[in-house]
Amino acid sequence: MSIVKRVAVTGAAGQIGYSLLPLIANGGIFGPNVKVVLQLLEVTPVLAALNGVRMELEDCAFPLLTDIVCSDDPKVAFKNADLCLLVGSKPRGPGQERKDLLQDNGKIFIGQGRAIAEVAGPDVRVVVVGNPCNTNCLIAMKNAKGVPADRFTAMTRLDQNRAKAQLALKAKKHWSTVKNVTIWGNHSNTQYPDWHHATIDGTAAATAINDEAWLQGPFMKTVQERGKAIIEARGKSSALSAAQAACDHARSLYTVTTNADWASLCVLSDGTYGTPEGLISGFPCTTDGKGNWQIVKGLAMNDFSKQKAAITWKELTDERDMVKDLLG
Ligand code: NAD
Ligand code: LMR
Secondary structure, three states, X not given: OOOEEEEEEEOOOOHHHHHHHHHHHOOOOOOXXXXXXXXXXXXXXXXXXXXXXXHHHHHHOOOOEEEEEEEOOHHHHOOOOOEEEEOOOOOOOXXXXXXXXXXXXXXXXXXXXXHHHHHOOOOOEEEEOOXXXXXXXXXXXXXXXXXXXXXXXXXXXXXXXXXXXXXXXXXXXXXXXXXXXEEEEOOOOOOEEEOOOOEEOOEEHHXXXXXXXXXXXXXXXXXXXXXXXXXXXXXXXXXXXXXHHHHHHHHHHHOEEOOOOOEEEEEEOOOHHHOOOOOEEEEEEEEEOOOOEEEOOOOOOOHHHHHHHHHHHHHHHHHHHHOHHHOO
């Protein structure tokens, strides 16, 4: 019997959706032997544009794509879903921080969390991309009564990919040789891109780079501010790289990820490393290939790392306080 996975994507007619849907339909998450049904959600005024996306998906004749559902009703889009990619929400513009979107975007994740609890498949996984993704994920998780909290993750994979690329460029090595970069905390400009356990072509990143001032300064700042730099350059927020990262994040859940190169996932904090409990925060994670993750334990954190992590955890705590009325 052939396997079919139902993948719900919200904001499917948006920029990220346009780059993400072909990746999913081509097996980018579940591999070349798993068929997929795309269940696409948009707001009512955008359904006509979504129908255009549907036509284009049909015209691609993807071998793995068996059906396309388009709707403005979350209960239709999330019906029996195995995986929900929550992208649909407003992006920031020039001069804004991601948390400025909380007022407009936060409430979207109340109804979507409830709908997931009501109609999604029994083994559903949820990945939140829409910003501010950590706190939106917390809102969805808290409103999805009955769905285990560990099914919810938010995306910091784009930051992890960015950090790997910057380290590789500096070391003049290919980015595929960079392993074990961690993004701690929030997908925001307080995030802490941590190179202390990273290797580049088998050598400790700090040794390969041999420039601590660059690591603590320009490297961190470039990764923290990359989203803003792209908005300034393109006039729109990242889409191609965001779609690739969403695909990478979801694929990490469904393939085995080990300590040889962990995945940075934003997951529910359990106090490990001194994180305040109950936040959706970036951690180094391994995965079992069945949708389950574990925080990598026992990594040494020096004073610099502890100080930078504390800053981003404080911001997440403040964001949680801002939305306490939305937390179910
Ligand atoms: P976009 O404006 O191009 O598309 C968003 C789409 O979502 C629109 O088509 C809109 O109609 C739809 N939408 C809005 N509210 C919705 C709802 N309630 N239900 C379903 N659909 C809804 O934006 P984009 O560039 O695709 O970005 C989407 C989100 O992803 C933004 O919040 C952006 O900041 C975020 N983002 C996150 C990361 C990350 O690393 N976590 C990276 C890039 C972008
Ligand atoms: C990014 O990191 O590119 C996205 O979160 C979009 C943004 O607002 O920066």
